[in-house]
Amino acid sequence: MFDNLFEAYTLNATLTLKNRILMAPLTRCMADDDLVPTEAMVAYYARRAEAGLIISEATIIRPDGQGYPNTPGLFNGAQIAGWRKVTDAVHHAGGKIFAQLWHTGRVAHPHFFSASGTTAVMAPSAVSVEGSVPRMRQLTYQVPTPVTDDDMAQLVADYAQAAANAIDAGFDGVEIHGANGYLIDQFLHHDSNRRDDDYGQTPENMARFPLAVVDAICDRIGNDRTALRVSPGAYFNMAADSRDRPVFDYLLSQLESRELAYLHIGIFDDSMTFDYLEGTASAYVRKHYANTLVGVGCYSADTGSAAIADNKFDLLAIGRPFIANPDYVAKVRDNQPLVAYSDDMLTQLS
Numbered sequence: 231m232f233d234n235l236f237e238a239y240t241l242n243a244t245l246t247l248k249n250r251i252l253m254a255p256l257t258r259c260m261a262d263d264d265l266v267p268t269e270a271m272v273a274y275y276a277r278r279a280e281a282g283l284i285i286s287e288a289t290i291i292r293p294d295g296q297g298y299p300n301t302p303g304l305f306n307g308a309q310i311a312g313w314r315k316v317t318d319a320v321h322h323a324g325g326k327i328f329a330q331l332w333h334t335g336r337v338a339h340p341h342f343f344s345a346s347g348t349t350a351v352m353a354p355s356a357v358s359v360e361g362s363v364p365r366m367r368q369l370t371y372q373v374p375t376p377v378t379d380d381d382m383a384q385l386v387a388d389y390a391q392a393a394a395n396a397i398d399a400g401f402d403g404v405e406i407h408g409a410n411g412y413l414i415d416q417f418l419h420h421d422s423n424r425r426d427d428d429y430g431q432t433p434e435n436m437a438r439f440p441l442a443v444v445d446a447i448c449d450r451i452g453n454d455r456t457a458l459r460v461s462p463g464a465y466f467n468m469a470a471d472s473r474d475r476p477v478f479d480y481l482l483s484q485l486e487s488r489e490l491a492y493l494h495i496g497i498f499d500d501s502m503t504f505d506y507l508e509g510t511a512s513a514y515v516r517k518h519y520a521n522t523l524v525g526v527g528c529y530s531a532d533t534g535s536a537a538i539a540d541n542k543f544d545l546l547a548i549g550r551p552f553i554a555n556p557d558y559v560a561k562v563r564d565n566q567p568l569v570a571y572s573d574d575m576l577t578q579l580s
């Protein structure tokens with residue numbers, strides 16, 4: 231029934247996936263207090279190695295990128311060693327795994343990183359996001375400090391170093407988290423980018439920092455091992471603005487020539503439509519980007535398989551059902567019933 235999901239898929243000369251089902255990146259807030267992956271995380275990822283590719287939970291590139299408790303890092307030796315146990319276990323079980331590289335920008339909170347010696351929340355512009363850290367109501371979001379040219383140069387260097395660390399830790403590649411209203415996405419939307427220098431106002435300027443990160447990582451670890459997640463439709467930590475459309479038109483045209491491993495839509499429900507994209511986020515990207523595309527967002531194996539058959543995207547990422555069903559791939563293949571996801575499952579890794 232879902233035969234196309236079980237076809238092997240060649241991303242490029244370096245990487246072939248054994249099937250088209252990806253495990254979507256899922257933040258679980260279960261790293262230890264030094265942001266090192268735990269033994270429970272080793273077992274959690276290894277149990278899901280039947281996926282064609284696992285994308286790790288978002289992993290911070292440096293201390294001031296942290297916006298949630300106990301999210302893992304990839305910026306010191308202990309973290310690299312902790313991830314090495316995860317990647318070894320996934321490889322031993324026959325899987326492949328990319329690290330998702332993350333800086334939360336204005337969604338960061340100094341509560342998590344003030345001990346590292348800085349309290350500044352960094353973002354394109356001094357525009358805060360509404361509200362507070364989930365389930366930590368006393369931690370209201372701060373007005374960020376607009377990044378300087380030097381800050382951006384350092385951030386680009388830190389992204390590239392985190393990508394090199396990911397390769398040292400045994401990851402098969404990295405997915406740059408350019409979605410969901412975090413730092414890179416904050417440059418691409420007018421809601422969060424009010425700059426009037428070389429990084430604001432025009433599509434070319436607003437895409438400059440995101441493309442600098444992509445290029446620095448491709449230079450460091452190869453474009454064949456570099457992927458990107460984007461959210462052209464503002465839906466999370468971000469207000470919509472129709473002026474964002476030309477920014478993404480430009481970004482997508484530039485990305486095509488980079489020949490990344492894949493491009494991944496950042497969305498929770500891909501049936502959501504955006505006026506300024508004239509439809510869904512995935513349909514918009516498919517129209518403006520010719521290379522490998524990963525779709526995601528409230529798909530079942532059934533609807534995801536049909537979307538691939540209809541050429542809406544090439545690979546299907548599955549999030550919440552993979553939390554509820556570690557053996558998701560086997561259950562789909564064998565036509566077994568799935569356990570329904572519930573938010574209660576987030577309190578424990580299994």
Ligand SMILES: Cc1cc2nc3c(=O)[nH]c(=O)nc-3n(C[C@H](O)[C@H](O)[C@H](O)COP(=O)(O)O)c2cc1C
Pocket residue numbers: 254255256257258286287288330407409410459496497498499526527528529547548549550551576
């Ligand atoms: C608990 C939870 C944590 C998530 N963490 C991340 C994350 O770390 N990085 C990311 O890009 N998306 C994250 N997402 C979004 C998922 O990758 C995915 O886009 C979303 O769950 C929709 O897919 P689904 O309907 O198959 O669950 C998260 C979603 C959930 C439910």
